[in-house]
Amino acid sequence: VMQWGETIWGLAVAYDAWPLSAWHTPSGDINRYYVGDVVTYGGVSATMPSNGVSKTIQYGDTVWEFATSHGYSVNRCTVPSGNINVYYPGDVVTCR
Structure with a gap:
């Protein structure tokens, strides 16, 4: 879907x-x-693959770009803040 x-x-x-x-x-x-x-x-x-993908955010990265480049929707991703719009360099984003 x-x-x-x-x-x-x-x-x-x-x-x-x-x-x-x-x-x-x-x-x-x-x-x-x-x-x-x-x-x-x-x-x-x-x-969707069950194991997902993760990445440590670097300056200039966006969750949207990371998610879509791996075939995921951003609503399938998590960041430490719990708010997909609030993340910082060094945070780990995970999409499942």
């Missing part, structure tokens, strides 16, 4: 699921999808 900030490209990277033409959306166009759409790869629904 597509979440805000997710992209087909990001999902393909996260799952190593290539080619992009094997992804399917309700619209039939992988460039047109919406939050809440169920997308599939080769007819199989994708699920």
Whole structure:
């Protein structure tokens, strides 16, 4: 189920699921999808990896950029402050 900030490209990277033409959306166009759409790869629904990814934030990093580059929505990420909009260099962001 597509979440805000997710992209087909990001999902393909996260799952190593290539080619992009094997992804399917309700619209039939992988460039047109919406939050809440169920997308599939080769007819199989994708699920997020259970182990997730983590990174120590450095100056200039954003949680959004980190999350989307790994195929996650920011609402699947946590930071020490508990507020995804408040983080500092040295904090660890985890997306699951």
